[in-house]
Amino acid sequence: MTAQIIDGKTIARSMQQRLADRISQLLPEYGRPPGLAVLMVGNDPASSAYVANKEKSCDRIGMTSFGKHFPVTASQSEVLAVIEELNQNPGVDGILVQLPLPPHLDSVELITAIDPRKDADGLHPVNLGKLVRGEPGLRSCTPAGVMALLQTLPIDLTGKRAVVMGRSILVGKPLALMLLAANATVTIVHSRTPAPEEITREADILVAAVGKPHLIKAGMVKPGAVVIDVGINRSGDKLVGDVDFADVLPVAGYITPVPGGVGPMTVTLLLQNTLWSYCQRYGTNL
Numbered sequence: 001m002t003a004q005i006i007d008g009k010t011i012a013r014s015m016q017q018r019l020a021d022r023i024s025q026l027l028p029e030y031g032r033p034p035g036l037a038v039l040m041v042g043n044d045p046a047s048s049a050y051v052a053n054k055e056k057s058c059d060r061i062g063m064t065s066f067g068k069h070f071p072v073t074a075s076q077s078e079v080l081a082v083i084e085e086l087n088q089n090p091g092v093d094g095i096l097v098q099l100p101l102p103p104h105l106d107s108v109e110l111i112t113a114i115d116p117r118k119d120a121d122g123l124h125p126v127n128l129g130k131l132v133r134g135e136p137g138l139r140s141c142t143p144a145g146v147m148a149l150l151q152t153l154p155i156d157l158t159g160k161r162a163v164v165m166g167r168s169i170l171v172g173k174p175l176a177l178m179l180l181a182a183n184a185t186v187t188i189v190h191s192r193t194p195a196p197e198e199i200t201r202e203a204d205i206l207v208a209a210v211g212k213p214h215l216i217k218a219g220m221v222k223p224g225a226v227v228i229d230v231g232i233n234r235s236g237d238k239l240v241g242d243v244d245f246a247d248v249l250p251v252a253g254y255i256t257p258v259p260g261g262v263g264p265m266t267v268t269l270l271l272q273n274t275l276w277s278y279c280q281r282y283g284t285n286l
């Protein structure tokens with residue numbers, strides 16, 4: 001058996017086309033495009049590439065970018081003041097602070113300062129609370145992107161064994177809650193879990209969000225399982241996932257590549273969140 005490859009790039013492109021179509025319907029009605037503000041501090045090359053990609057994607061679907069790039073020396077109060085301005089700006093529907101930040105800045109305080117209705121990354125405690133309670137709200141982009149990929153498969157998640165590797169607030173924890181909301185039976189495996197392979201081998205859905213290149217080998221995967229690789233690791237000038245793709249391909253039923261799997265979905269869900277906030281403002285549907 002060879003796994004079917006889940007083509008995140010194509011799925012993301014068609015979702016973005018749907019968003020672009022919806023924006024062109026809404027524009028004449030409300031007289032302005034949705035707006036997304038990406039705040040970046042410093043010159044981290046990976047972050048710069050992500051921010052450029054987000055801004056390009058905004059342009060492509062007809063969303064306005066209100067990006068702000070601070071020097072690495074920017075103070076907490078300078079960034080807070082800009083967040084406050086953007087919270088008040090009626091042309092801005094989504095705000096996100098690109099992580100990681102330089103160590104002198106407090107990311108939790110900055111994220112908490114964002115108006116929860118404009119929290120495009122879904123990381124504000126109000127939105128995380130809504131996720132825990134199962135209420136509608138802004139969902140964090142990478143786990144929501146994983147769920148959107150899973151929804152393209154001919155598989156009902158109800159009652160399936162889902163194993164999430166990693167428990168970060170950015171990916172692992174919110175993803176476990178989203179899988180739970182989809183009625184999967186969910187286990188989280190983390191750095192202190194003994195014999196993780198005994199648990200991963202039971203997974204119908206296995207998601208790796210660890211940050212260790214090629215950690216997941218064929219022997220850790222149940223034959224026919226869906227394997228979603230969130231990891232992005234640099235190996236020389238190449239990007240590799242947490243899953244040893246070539247090793248796992250003959251065992252899994254479905255698998256995402258890196259790059260071209262979860263990555264393009266993260267940006268797409270960011271755009272979708274921003275459009276959702278815009279629609280909420282006008283009481284219309286996405």
Ligand code: NAD
Pocket residue numbers: 142165166167168169170171172189190191192196209210211212215230231232233262263266
């Ligand atoms: P993190 O470092 O915050 O968390 C890693 C988690 O992995 C921790 O909870 C830790 O307990 C767990 N872990 C460590 N060793 C483990 C092991 N041997 N087995 C199981 N779990 C283990 O990282 P993060 O922010 O959650 O990101 C994880 C990976 O996903 C990184 O490679 C990151 O670059 C990538 N990422 C990708 C996207 C995307 O858009 N594709 C978005 C966010 C993060």
